[in-house]
Amino acid sequence: MNKSLRKTVIAGNWKMNKTATEAAALIEQLIPAVEGADCEVVICTPYTSLVTAVEKTKGTNIHVGAENVHFEKSGAYTGEISADMLVDLGVEYVITGHSERRQYFAETDETVNKRTKAALEAGLKAIVCVGESLAQREQGVTEELVRMQTKIALQNVSAEEMSRVIIAYEPVWAIGTGRTATAEQAQEVCAAIRKLLVELYGETVAQATTIQYGGSMNAGNADELLGKADVDGGLIGGASLKAADFGTIVKAASK
Numbered sequence: 001m002n003k004s005l006r007k008t009v010i011a012g013n014w015k016m017n018k019t020a021t022e023a024a025a026l027i028e029q030l031i032p033a034v035e036g037a038d039c040e041v042v043i044c045t046p047y048t049s050l051v052t053a054v055e056k057t058k059g060t061n062i063h064v065g066a067e068n069v070h071f072e073k074s075g076a077y078t079g080e081i082s083a084d085m086l087v088d089l090g091v092e093y094v095i096t097g098h099s100e101r102r103q104y105f106a107e108t109d110e111t112v113n114k115r116t117k118a119a120l121e122a123g124l125k126a127i128v129c130v131g132e133s134l135a136q137r138e139q140g141v142t143e144e145l146v147r148m149q150t151k152i153a154l155q156n157v158s159a160e161e162m163s164r165v166i167i168a169y170e171p172v173w174a175i176g177t178g179r180t181a182t183a184e185q186a187q188e189v190c191a192a193i194r195k196l197l198v199e200l201y202g203e204t205v206a207q208a209t210t211i212q213y214g215g216s217m218n219a220g221n222a223d224e225l226l227g228k229a230d231v232d233g234g235l236i237g238g239a240s241l242k243a244a245d246f247g248t249i250v251k252a253a254s255k
């Protein structure tokens, strides 16, 4: 394992929080909090804040992402947003397959694959989320489940495209619950994902791919989680809405 072969990426997932006006204010605080970081810093905001986020972060080390994308290029899909629309705004990243979308919006492994493919084809970088529920962990199927989710999400994604893919391991039971996976649990599953990537793409691509942990990562536990060999960053919900906490996590990732 060699962490120097891949980028450490700390990404905020703002979820359905902050008006565009509030987003502008938070970004003003985030800019000094993450300045000079020795890792990639991303904020994924609601669609309505993307223009503000792209404008406000110009010339800074903060990159901007969306939280979802539709898989068709255009057409009669009322309320949806295409990858080209995001690219046109200057958006660089997009989250696909977040468990909240799987849980509340009927997202399936197949649609996650379609969204990931569409994002990559348009030139975006995709943060592909996978993770087990509490029941699945208790049933002892975490590794099989995460392998399956990852494998389906990456169907027909080329080795070349993998340079723009991040996998985020987010155990559903740890999201927004304050119940973080232990660093050992996070490492175990992130390592299993990397092993799958070796099978699918070979050692070079697997070692170059960033694998994040997400689920109640905060200023207090980031150091330990990020210290693990296969944990290459974090996807941060609640703590990404507090500039000081997000700054502390980014500092922990910069070590």
Ligand code: 13P
Pocket (backbone or CB within 6 Å): 013, 098, 170, 174, 175, 176, 177, 178, 214, 215, 216, 217, 235, 236, 237, 238, 239
């Ligand atoms: P929390 O950090 O609020 O648990 O959310 C994690 C998450 O879902 C990030 O995508």
